[in-house]
Amino acid sequence: MGKKDKKSKTAEQKARTAARQEKKAVQKDKKGKSKESFESDNEDVDLEAIRAEYERKQAQFLEVTESPCEPPSARSSATLIGSPSNSSLLLFGGEYFNGASATFFNDLFVYLIEKDEWRKVTSPNSPLPRSGHAWTRSTAGDIYLFGGEFSSAKQGQFYHYNDFWQLNPSSREWTRIESKKGPPARSGHRMTYFKHYIILFGGFQDTSQQTKYLQDLWIYDCHSYTWFNPTLAPATQKPDARSSFSLHPHEAGATLYGGYSRVKATAVAGKQKKGGVQGTRSVLKPVVHQDTWFLRVTLPASDAVAGIPPSVRWERRKKPVNSPNPTRAGATQVYHKGRGIAFGGVHDVEESEEGMDSEFFNTLLAWNVERNRFFQLALRRPRAAAKRQVDERSAKKGRGKLDEEELLRNLAALEANASVKITETTATQDDHPPEDDPKRVGKPSLLTMPHPRFNAQLAVKDDTLYIFGGTYEHRDREYTFDEMWAIDLGRLDGVQEIYKRELDDWYGSEDEDSDSGSDNDDESVDEDVEEEGPGGVPLPIHKTHDRIEDESTMVPEAPEVLESEISETAVPDTRPHPRPFESLRDFFARTSILWQEAVSDDLRKTDQSSGQSVKELRKHAFDQAETMWWDCREEVTALEDEQDEAGIGEVVSIAERNQDQGGTARRR
Numbered sequence: 299m300g301k302k303d304k305k306s307k308t309a310e311q312k313a314r315t316a317a318r319q320e321k322k323a324v325q326k327d328k329k330g331k332s333k334e335s336f337e338s339d340n341e342d343v344d345l346e347a348i349r350a351e352y353e354r355k356q357a358q359f360l361e362v363t364e365s366p367c368e369p370p371s372a373r374s375s376a377t378l379i380g381s382p383s384n385s386s387l388l389l390f391g392g393e394y395f396n397g398a399s400a401t402f403f404n405d406l407f408v409y410l411i412e413k414d415e416w417r418k419v420t421s422p423n424s425p426l427p428r429s430g431h432a433w434t435r436s437t438a439g440d441i442y443l444f445g446g447e448f449s450s451a452k453q454g455q456f457y458h459y460n461d462f463w464q465l466n467p468s469s470r471e472w473t474r475i476e477s478k479k480g481p482p483a484r485s486g487h488r489m490t491y492f493k494h495y496i497i498l499f500g501g502f503q504d505t506s507q508q509t510k511y512l513q514d515l516w517i518y519d520c521h522s523y524t525w526f527n528p529t530l531a532p533a534t535q536k537p538d539a540r541s542s543f544s545l546h547p548h549e550a551g552a553t554l555y556g557g558y559s560r561v562k563a564t565a566v567a568g569k570q571k572k573g574g575v576q577g578t579r580s581v582l583k584p585v586v587h588q589d590t591w592f593l594r595v596t597l598p599a600s601d602a603v604a605g606i607p608p609s610v611r612w613e614r615r616k617k618p619v620n621s622p623n624p625t626r627a628g629a630t631q632v633y634h635k636g637r638g639i640a641f642g643g644v645h646d647v648e649e650s651e652e653g654m655d656s657e658f659f660n661t662l663l664a665w666n667v668e669r670n671r672f673f674q675l676a677l678r679r680p681r682a683a684a685k686r687q688v689d690e691r692s693a694k695k696g697r698g699k700l701d702e703e704e705l706l707r708n709l710a711a712l713e714a715n716a717s718v719k720i721t722e723t724t725a726t727q728d729d730h731p732p733e734d735d736p737k738r739v740g741k742p743s744l745l746t747m748p749h750p751r752f753n754a755q756l757a758v759k760d761d762t763l764y765i766f767g768g769t770y771e772h773r774d775r776e777y778t779f780d781e782m783w784a785i786d787l788g789r790l791d792g793v794q795e796i797y798k799r800e801l802d803d804w805y806g807s808e809d810e811d812s813d814s815g816s817d818n819d820d821e822s823v824d825e826d827v828e829e830e831g832p833g834g835v836p837l838p839i840h841k842t843h844d845r846i847e848d849e850s851t852m853v854p855e856a857p858e859v860l861e862s863e864i865s866e867t868a869v870p871d872t873r874p875h876p877r878p879f880e881s882l883r884d885f886f887a888r889t890s891i892l893w894q895e896a897v898s899d900d901l902r903k904t905d906q907s908s909g910q911s912v913k914e915l916r917k918h919a920f921d922q923a924e925t926m927w928w929d930c931r932e933e934v935t936a937l938e939d940e941q942d943e944a945g946i947g948e949v950v951s952i953a954e955r956n957q958d959q960g961g962t963a964r965r966r
Contacts, residue, residue, distance in 0.1 A: 343450045345457045352404070352426050359422045362471050367418040369797045370407045372780035375429035378766050380759035382439040383467040385411045387757055387764060391446065393429035394778055396802060399451035402427035406470065411759060414741075414796075424472045425463050430485030433465075434496065436520055441465040442496050447485040447504065456504045458483035462518075480525040481516040486541030490552050492595055494520045495608065497552050502541045511539035511559045515593075517607065526607035536612040537591050542753075544631035544638050546667060551595035551610070553667050555618070555638065557587040558627045584646065586625040590615040590670060619671040626659060628752025632763070634787065635928035638665040639763055644752040658750035658770060662785070664932055673932035677745050678939065680791045743792040748783050761787050764796070777801055788882070790935070876927050878938045886923045893919035
């Protein structure tokens with residue numbers, strides 16, 4: 299029996315060895331083919347001819363078509379946005395680098411959220427393949443795109459676009475906007491909207507020899523179809539040149555936070571020479587910006603001549619409270635209800651001859667624009683039992699109100715000698731319709747954040763955050779995630795997987811493979827990688843140590859800064875605030891009268907109360923209540939977590955409870 303076991307084990311070992319050798323032969327063959335294509339990419343390749351070929355192939359499409367398809371392939375530096383016209387997401391462009399060559403895309407994908415379906419759009423007139431471009435919606439509901447970059451497969455030559463496009467999100471039709479004067483070519487810039495203007499700032503130009511970061515500001519007038527390059531006073535402050543920052547809309551202009559650039563610095567070169575003289579050399583030092591700016595835009599006078607540009611002024615704000623620590627680049631932000639929602643990022647902790655040692659993050663943060671403060675958004679388990687308790691209490695309260703109204707009607711009928719009509723008082727679902735559950739049937743949901751990454755594409759639609767792609771680096775390999783996730787920003791009750799595919803092969807140099815170990819290492823388990831996927835690419839295990847776990851671990855602002863902030867904003871806020879475990883619907887139902895009174899007072903001050911109907915008044919009141927609910931979301935969430943730990947399910951006002959109970963309960 300022992301001999302049989304020994305023989306079977308020997309046979310299994312031989313089989314495993316043969317399988318490994320076969321696998322290595324296949325990978326070597328793939329790498330050889332990749333190396334041939336890599337070396338065949340001539341540095342003198344004509345990028346104009348390549349782009350002309352793309353245009354020729356694109357012209358073969360006679361009309362705009364939309365057909366079902368699989369989710370987009372893995373890519374980075376694409377753009378993702380929630381459609382202004384319907385419940386869908388739009389994804390355009392991007393690039394994919396497999397270690398040997400870069401591939402650029404110009405396909406437009408549409409994700410139908412309610413149907414959980416992907417559609418691919420083909421058009422005879424669409425932007426050429428690119429990455430690093432920027433787009434934004436306008437107040438009119440269109441989408442505007444500018445710039446981007448394209449390179450040869452070896453990335454030895456770069457081409458930066460300066461074209462400007464308009465996309466109709468309903469018809470999926472592209473229109474190129476020609477202009478005599480406009481921003482220079484660039485990538486890595488950001489765009490946002492204000493009134494009927496499109497605001498563009500920053501970016502960089504890469505000539506493969508050097509990288510030039512930009513700090514110019516451009517404004518496009520959607521009414522006069524004109525670009526403006528506002529001139530600032532010589533002594534006026536303005537943000538430093540940068541790329542990959544966050545630019546959000548604001549009711550008075552726009553807000554800017556963070557970014558990345560490389561600045562010239564002097565470093566010590568070699569050992570100290572005789573006589574105490576030590577050589578120096580000029581290097582480019584990476585800088586992760588953490589400053590905050592407000593762009594104040596003043597519209598031209600109403601009687602001004604058409605085509606007059608608005609006046610602008612940059613105003614530097616204080617450093618945000620609880621800024622991410624350590625600093626991180628590639629922490630993408632997306633605007634939502636007065637907040638910038640940020641995810642991920644990378645912090646370069648050490649630079650040596652062997653390369654950069656980096657730390658990656660998967661933290662979800664919210665930057666409250668008005669308060670200039672960061673909050674961490676942590677996932678929480680669904681509170682099903684507590685929700686049922688609240689529903690039962692609200693149902694009892696509703697039945698009590700219906701009983702009271704019915705009693706008053708019956709008394710009035712008796713006084714008028716009329717017949718009393720007895721009706722059944724039950725709480726109907728029409729008065730309190732249940733909230734829709736955004737969870738998609740059959741989609742897995744997790745209580746852990748996606749793998750750490752940087753430069754993920756983010757979009758928000760219907761209060762749900764969508765995270766697409768992103769990049770992670772391990773040793774000399776670069777991983778582009780082929781997946782998309784969704785997080786309900788109101789509930790924060792899990793991360794839902796929209797789709798996820800295994801990583802593709804990495805065609806690096808042979809030196810990378812030789813460093814990974816010998817044949818004997820194949821039988822041992824690498825502590826830094828998980829099981830290999832079908833593509834043969836091991837995904838590193840999440841081993842980051844994010845130092846932003848809660849506000850207690852965040853680096854606070856200096857006391858004098860906090861005191862100055864308090865002294866500047868020490869105006870008492872008499873508006874109603876949401877309570878823990880109170881939904882937006884319940885909050886407005888409880889405070890709607892107060893909000894309508896506040897709106898009426900504001901309209902009376904501006905002499906506009908006469909032209910407002912009851913419906914319009916209620917809509918404005920709901921908008922203000924919704925702003926307040928989201929503005930306090932982080933603080934209320936923290937209170938809810940504290941009460942959950944203390945075993946408190948809900949906080950109810952004693953005054954309201956006494957109103958619903960008899961005199962005996964009041965005396966308690």
